[in-house]
Amino acid sequence: MRSRIREYLREDIGSGDITSELVVPATQMAKGRVVAKETCVLAGAAEAAEVFHELGAKAVLKRKDGSYVEKGDVVMTVSGPARALLAGERLALNFIMRMSGIATVTRGLAEMCREVNPEVRVAATRKTVPGFREFEKRAVALGGGDPHRFGLDDSVLIKDNHIRIAGGVREALRRAKKSSFTKKVEIEVENEKDAFAALEAGADIVMLDNFPPAEAGRLYLALKKRRPDIVVEVSGGITPANIRGYAGAADIISVGWITHSVRSADFSMEMEKA
Amino acid sequence: MRSRIREYLREDIGSGDITSELVVPATQMAKGRVVAKETCVLAGAAEAAEVFHELGAKAVLKRKDGSYVEKGDVVMTVSGPARALLAGERLALNFIMRMSGIATVTRGLAEMCREVNPEVRVAATRKTVPGFREFEKRAVALGGGDPHRFGLDDSVLIKDNHIRIAGGVREALRRAKKSSFTKKVEIEVENEKDAFAALEAGADIVMLDNFPPAEAGRLYLALKKRRPDIVVEVSGGITPANIRGYAGAADIISVGWITHSVRSADFSMEMEKA
Amino acid sequence: MRSRIREYLREDIGSGDITSELVVPATQMAKGRVVAKETCVLAGAAEAAEVFHELGAKAVLKRKDGSYVEKGDVVMTVSGPARALLAGERLALNFIMRMSGIATVTRGLAEMCREVNPEVRVAATRKTVPGFREFEKRAVALGGGDPHRFGLDDSVLIKDNHIRIAGGVREALRRAKKSSFTKKVEIEVENEKDAFAALEAGADIVMLDNFPPAEAGRLYLALKKRRPDIVVEVSGGITPANIRGYAGAADIISVGWITHSVRSADFSMEMEKA
Amino acid sequence: MRSRIREYLREDIGSGDITSELVVPATQMAKGRVVAKETCVLAGAAEAAEVFHELGAKAVLKRKDGSYVEKGDVVMTVSGPARALLAGERLALNFIMRMSGIATVTRGLAEMCREVNPEVRVAATRKTVPGFREFEKRAVALGGGDPHRFGLDDSVLIKDNHIRIAGGVREALRRAKKSSFTKKVEIEVENEKDAFAALEAGADIVMLDNFPPAEAGRLYLALKKRRPDIVVEVSGGITPANIRGYAGAADIISVGWITHSVRSADFSMEMEKA
């Protein structure tokens, strides 16, 4: 985490914070508060604190990542050289705003789905912003979701393009079963026939891609009946508008939307001389 | 750009794409198409092509970044080792989807505002996703917006926290005017009095923060009358819902929303054996 | 792979190959052969070729990684600037010698075990040389072994120290089952009671740590009888001297010895002017 | 050293230690002991301590690198967050096990040779594991050996391939003597005639490559007689089985075997709640 935070600071600070160097004396101390501007699930506060630590300031968390905060809540206090607080302000807020946005919508979707099916999990995808995946996955987890694969080295997931090249579900799975025994093998299917072929060929997880909710639901029950230990994931075009329909149709609902199209939560930082 | 792309590939690929290594022969060649799934302003295609080049595949742009594309348009064709195409697919799409999302909404807002005031510019902020700013700024520019500052080393921007520490607008500007002659000096103000103080103290740009549209409009005219060469920026809580009201009230409208809360545009990649 | 190879070249070359710069003209071209000095399973030749490519020379593989080579076999030819060949020689050989050593012993152990139990797999551990794991795992795979986990982010493996802190096998597994659905959960046990507790608590894999072969064999059969889909791994103090005894007692035999105490295979490179 | 240790931690931890994050509470404190499982020369304990420091834990050395330890000896105690101890355990042990293996065998060979010739030094080569050379050289030094060149920028060493390209020993040395006056010049020779040619051409060190012990011994005496300040090194195929024969035949005996084919020493780490 620290090496990424340093890199993000370099991105924002570049050759120096020229405004603070001009306007704020090097010896000026200051304190500040990070305040929620709306109700949301807090995430990214640990990272924001690390930003200030990296710059030589002190940050004290007043709320825990993963908890609900209300408009006006102080989630963190900071103190130290005024220049350090000013240099870290934007990155700290960018962490909290985006990660809280992701955690909040994940929590909302997860709760919506659990009303229908208490066992179902809402999962992320790899549709994350390049360079920031580690933190988006963490935000999903803080929101009560499942982070899913972090990258291509994580577990085996055979997708449509793999199947087309391998020449079918069975052949793709036959090859994939040579993977390390430590890895689960998942396969994406587009119709019922392939789903059963995958089940029989020993897939650990079957992903139903772009199935309408009702069809997914029927197939889910049929697959579970045949092999109760199989894990069924639904995916493809799922949004807050239609997710509820999938809640009873899968063990896992993966939703790119929670990372690629999420609104940030609003936070601000207020400072004064110490 | 290349070093960032390599870093993003490391993020996604980690110690290896275990699925393709199992399922797809090393010598298998393939070709593919990146297809728009909705109408939008294309952005990120140049970066996506670079992703494939980095992996040893070939990519040919069929549409230019910055142009409108329609649902179903092929924006890029790719060819090369199947494993390279599979390894680059997600990162390439993540570039295009997010950057096109940003470019599209920027273009929309810019056009909306220019109907009212042909000279006004819609600008980005530093509310970008950590580690991806370079590309979000580029997407804003491709959408016809102004990228604004890339970082704290870029131009002088005195914000509320700076003013509080310096002890007022005049003193902050006095200090800031010692900056290199190559830098513009901008200051954020929260009321009319400070705006005029800033103007008189020689600010190049005055940012009206969180002013209602009508008030911003009146102040804009008054400032321009007093010093026609002053640049006036409005900022704070601007969204697609209220931006039009500011179009006649500023030279620049900066909108964090276009980077921190934007929806990705939808694209997919289809592959087959070559 | 390329970024690691560059880093290894930096390690060996530092500020420059002072000998070649003095003794060999910059324009001198040369060719060379990498020759096996003993019978072994070849590995690392792909990496060695990459070393020469990185330095601007050409390398042609004459034998495939994973195949047996005999004493005297030319496994690769190289050509290009003499200085490039000389600068890459040591790193190229270091790759091939160590990786072939690992692949050879892995192959030997795997074959020895498969005579007893054709389904059993010999697996590596994380007892690898720091900074070189990626290549040691690849060598194991080329030797017909299972690479096992690449790192701590790979799959869940609960070891003795985790269990002691969590307060027992059951509690540790209860917590671990909250992992992402994409991850397998393995647990290390030291006695029969814990093995059955792990099985009942839903572990995907049970690792029998430091069991004598006969005891491991009995327990293996008992566990498989109770839950045929459970995967049983044995580990701890396994060497070429005793591995055969475990071949019928597990699905997986993990052996730190094949990476931490392996002898390199012998190869050399001969060059002449081109 | 610190930047390498960070890199090795990244190699092992990747995006996170998922087991500990699930099984061990973030606030759980723990303590542990690193224990020798066999008699050996300790090395790598300083590095292992640094691993724990880097992760925010405390490590106290109980034995010094370079000293003999017995089976059962506690060489280091550690304390801090349980997750930090668990995350560092494997890397710390990998450092100690490999470096102690190297130091132990180096010490053994050095003592064996010094019985014959108290002035002779056992030296390492560049046949080290890529990315880990710094630590293997340190282990050799802790074992009482000479690290020899760290890399190609270190001192001038003209090998067979250089001589072939330069067109002979004399011409190669003539060119090499233009090196910076701060560098020693060594040359590898394969017969007596070349050895004397090297001596006359002003080599600082002559390496007798692949000479049988008796022949090396005769030549050593002859060279020393002609020029007492010349340093004579023997190299090529030297192992514990034959090294004693060279002890009286050289100033330096270089042995690739001590890094490329060494067995790790056995250590373990035991932890409990603090």
Place this chain on the structure above:
Amino acid sequence: MRSRIREYLREDIGSGDITSELVVPATQMAKGRVVAKETCVLAGAAEAAEVFHELGAKAVLKRKDGSYVEKGDVVMTVSGPARALLAGERLALNFIMRMSGIATVTRGLAEMCREVNPEVRVAATRKTVPGFREFEKRAVALGGGDPHRFGLDDSVLIKDNHIRIAGGVREALRRAKKSSFTKKVEIEVENEKDAFAALEAGADIVMLDNFPPAEAGRLYLALKKRRPDIVVEVSGGITPANIRGYAGAADIISVGWITHSVRSADFSMEMEKA
């Protein structure tokens, strides 16, 4: 700054300070003084202190960067492990000697020019030593100069080669005015006609390149008369020998000489056992 300092330490220390490791015990503590050997403007002391901190020693500044120091003045005291002081000595002195050299000559030129024109600024250029620009710019600022652009991303500066390609001053400026509103636009001109064309086309800054002082002076007045807010820079072949002639002919005098041809100031460090 810290990451650069680490990189510079790597450059100097490489795989280790072999002299100190041999000659100085690891536990030996020492103290030292950095002493000016000539009168100069001090710069680089903050960086030198950081060098010692990075190595685990303590450094206390006795003089402030930017102040005059006399021969014999102690500018910094250091204390800590003797090896740390020895490892940092050269880099620390290299910082102070070069940066003080630059600051001193900048101060001298600035004072010489201000006698003629109290408002004029002496500015640096991009003619800096690769990899050290950040510090050379800082030294210029400490000497009372203007750092000018840090790099090509900083402000718009249209030079002769740009104009030639764009097809003239007017066209180049027309294109450049599309830059972000946060950037100033400067253009280099070689004759009076182009200077006025630039002024009329809205350049913020006009750089008169290689004008003789008298000609520059006449043009300066003419440009200021036409547009008082225009900034005029002179550049090209300016040295201590001729700079005074330009003092009344510009707002800014940029001088490559102060970074590319400057003599270092002389400092030394004396150490003793603590």
Place this chain on the structure above:
Amino acid sequence: MRSRIREYLREDIGSGDITSELVVPATQMAKGRVVAKETCVLAGAAEAAEVFHELGAKAVLKRKDGSYVEKGDVVMTVSGPARALLAGERLALNFIMRMSGIATVTRGLAEMCREVNPEVRVAATRKTVPGFREFEKRAVALGGGDPHRFGLDDSVLIKDNHIRIAGGVREALRRAKKSSFTKKVEIEVENEKDAFAALEAGADIVMLDNFPPAEAGRLYLALKKRRPDIVVEVSGGITPANIRGYAGAADIISVGWITHSVRSADFSMEMEKA
């Protein structure tokens, strides 16, 4: 070399060459010439060419590094995308100007000294600009000088501060002689007594620090008489003004001045559309 060049390009280009992106079309091709503006020894042209290659342009050397060039000589031609030429121009010239400055003065001093003593060598020191040492050492070599140590890992050099801590020349050398047999051992002395002590204690090189020329000369002869193979270096306060006096008093004259206080040679680059 390539990784440093990339880093220097990042230093200069940052987030992008905003001027060229505005003023020069992406598809515009151009060609250019790098021209000497004064007579000097060329150095850095190879690096400059690499700068352009790195940016995707072509560069052809017209003069060889190390040769004399006259005012007006074209030393390199370049061609490719105009933006690439413009982005590389400054870094390329900074390489050539500084390195040629160093090579030229080194050549001048070396020739001046060789008139007196054909065997004497002029050597550099570690008083180089941080981050650029590799290239300054190369420039010294191109000028016919000896690069001396590249860093602290290179050869053993015992300086005044080491001696003071070790407690004398003899003790310092006794410890240093335990260095690897591949390293030379040099010691700095301040008086005749220490010089002879060093000679007797087996130093390979004795550096006479801050001796007046005549005294250095007498001591040089005395040392050589006692041990003809000893290498004598003089150092301390040597400049073009006094170097001639040392030419007969040493084997090596080391001169910090040639890197820390050197004037750059003047070069420029002219471009036009292709």
